[in-house]
Amino acid sequence: MNKNKVKSLVKKYKKGIIAIGLIIAIGGGIILIKLNGNSTSELNSIGDYVRTVSLEKSSIYDSIAVNGKIESAEVTSVTSALAEKIKTVNVKVGDLVKKGDIIAVLDDTSIKKEIENKKQEISSERQRLKSSYDKAVNSLNTAKSNKAISLAEQDKLVGIAKQNLDSANNELETYKESFQSEESKYNTMLGAIREKKEAYDKSVSTRDNLYNIWINAGGKTDSKEYEEYKKSQEDLTLKEAELEQAKGLYDYDRITESYNSAFEKYNGKLTSKQNAQNEYDSAVSTRAKTINSDDSEIATLNENIKEIDTQIQKLDKNDELKALEEKLTKTVLKAESDGKITELKATVGSMTEGVIATIQSMDKLIITVNIPEYDITKVTVGMKAKISSDSLADKIEGELVRISPTASQAENNSGFSADIAVSNSKGLFIGAKAKAEIIISSKENVFVVPLDAVSGEGEESKISIKNETGEFKEVKVTTGMKNDYYIEVSGDQLKEGVEVKANINLEEMDINNMEPVINGGF
The missing domain is CATH 1.10.287 (Helix Hairpins)
Known part of the structure; x- marks a missing residue:
């Protein structure tokens, strides 16, 4: 809330306020103003009053704000490829089911x-x-x-x-x-x-040879060849007698x-x-x-x-029988996951066709969001997120789990679709709207003040802190990480509990008899 809004609020209640407390929330600090006087009292100037914050170690983060819709991260369909009539339907839309629960039973007579x-x-x-x-x-x-x-x-x-x-x-x-x-x-x-036998054999050979010579010479008995043959015959007779004599011996x-x-x-x-x-x-x-x-x-x-x-x-593992028995098991349509029946197309007596029922998990939820093109380079899968919804009292944690690699071509929804997983789905409802802050960067255990509490830039950055006498004095600080609302500060003179001037200009407000009570914080 800026100072113009504060002035407008004060003017609205300038008359007719008796003994009530006006609480004005400005940025990260709170002004509690006690109004004194009777019904005729008027609000006077409050130019001497300022908003302060009390320094405390806190966290600061830079984020991208996105809007989206709550959806189930696990959606399963109960389907059947069998062309059979539906015999019984065991659920209705809105029922919560567990994995393995029977959704419907088909007629199994023919099978x-x-x-x-x-x-x-x-x-x-x-x-x-x-x-x-x-x-x-x-x-x-x-x-x-x-x-x-x-x-x-x-x-x-x-x-x-x-x-x-x-x-x-x-x-x-x-x-x-x-x-x-x-x-x-x-x-x-x-x-x-042997000697006699060899002599005899030699004599036989000689006789046979001379006989052949005599015959070849004409075979005349008055020839020299015949004489030689006759001598060899005589010698053979002698050798034969000597051999017979040796044999007998x-x-x-x-x-x-x-x-x-x-x-x-x-x-x-x-x-x-x-x-x-x-x-x-x-x-x-x-x-x-x-x-x-x-x-x-x-x-x-x-x-x-x-x-x-x-x-x-x-035969014990007959494929045809096995296929028929498996087909029989498929006549009992069961839930493949825990969740709520969000769609049911089954009626008793009707033929099965495609999807029989749709089951959406109530425990595994995501927020489907659209990240603007100018922010897409800042985010990566795995970044943490803070999620809020009208049905939640406090923000819950989440994590960026998917970013589309391509931008949407829709004219009214350009950017990159993304999914943020919800850490605790309690209190969220499928189809409801939600907001999320994707944490780009963060720091823990640092001093942070509203942006308008810092004057100057760089090495000249200063803030005003209240001293022991109740007066404000400027001290130099080193600035660090900042977002749309707060900025990190550090310095030798900063310590927890010190009041810091938030630098809201209230001098245009004219309220009499005001008694301020100031509380600061984030």
């Missing part, structure tokens, strides 16, 4: 019928698969039993073949010594007659016969051993093939059993 049909279909398929599973298990057990029998038979055949092989080996090894003895005798005998015929008999017998045993070895190898190979065949059959049956079991397991 339950589909579920029953699907379960019967699954049951039939389960019985078929169970029968196939049991058959496969029986076949597997039979295959395992057959494998055991076959394995025993093959092991027996391999065992017999191994015995035969071992017997042939033993016979061969046992006879080997006798054969080697005969062989040694035979070789010794051959060694003894070393018992050649008997030793040779004995050796040949031993050699034939040894070869027979060697052949028997080789045949036994072949039979053993064949038995081992047959056993391996038989086992592999049995194992392959068992593995195939195991895979069949696993596949059937997998199909049975899938």
Whole structure:
């Protein structure tokens, strides 16, 4: 309130005021004026009276004032994609609901019928698969039993073949010594007659060669070649006689016969051993093939059993049945959040279509505001705010949580839309108007005075404080942060409780017999 308003107020009540108190609020200070006199008293000059404030440590902040509307920060919709009739509606507009509360129930008759049909279909398929599973298990057990029998038979055949092989080996090894003895005798005998045998063989070769020469020369008996041939024949006869004599001396015929008999017998045993070895190898190979065949059959049956079991397991997690059961749960429409029903489109008997109900949280509120373009560079998300509304006794705290990245194109509402979250929603109502001061900056625990209490600027800034004698004297101060109403001051002579002249000029007011009582503060 400026001094012109004060003068107007005083003039209005200049007459007819008897023994009442006039309270005038000016800026951050209060003048309590006691009016004395009777009904004929008139208000006289108050030019000698001033408004003061008492210095106290306080806070000061710079802010942007915005207006807005209270809205819910959490709005959820109860919807249904099912084309079913509504069977029951459990709420009405204005009801408070909790998350999970049933809003409406749809007719589930057709869905339950589909579920029953699907379960019967699954049951039939389960019985078929169970029968196939049991058959496969029986076949597997039979295959395992057959494998055991076959394995025993093959092991027996391999065992017999191994015995035969071992017997042939033993016979061969046992006879080997006798054969080697005969062989040694035979070789010794051959060694003894070797010289005679070599001479005989050489004589045979010579005779055969000379015979060929004689024949090639014409074969005449009176030729030189014939004479040479006759001499070689005579020499051969001599060498043959010498060889026969040596054979007789070393018992050649008997030793040779004995050796040949031993050699034939040894070869027979060697052949028997080789045949036994072949039979053993064949038995081992047959056993391996038989086992592999049995194992392959068992593995195939195991895979069949696993596949059937997998199909049975899938029946327990049948996607179609799962979808139908999930569809059934969606016939019960529930609230997805706490809040108040602000819109309801459901009526019993009607078909579901889109949004059934709208729920707005009453605990999570925001103030939607518009920040002017000239102030947008001053604000950032996270700044604190002070919120007031006609329904609130005191201001409450808030926080700037959203600023639109683009300006509004509306002619009557240019600027940037923003949301201020409310810390305590008690006493606020959705749709009501509210005001907010977005705190740009602030200082705590500093001295602040009204702007008009400071004279001068910069280093010449001064305020008037009351001394012990009741007089005002000017002192220099250092000014700091200020807003539209107050300014921060500091100085050596400032202390709490000091009265500071607010510098309101009241000399035009003319009030008699006034007794002022001054209180200062913010």
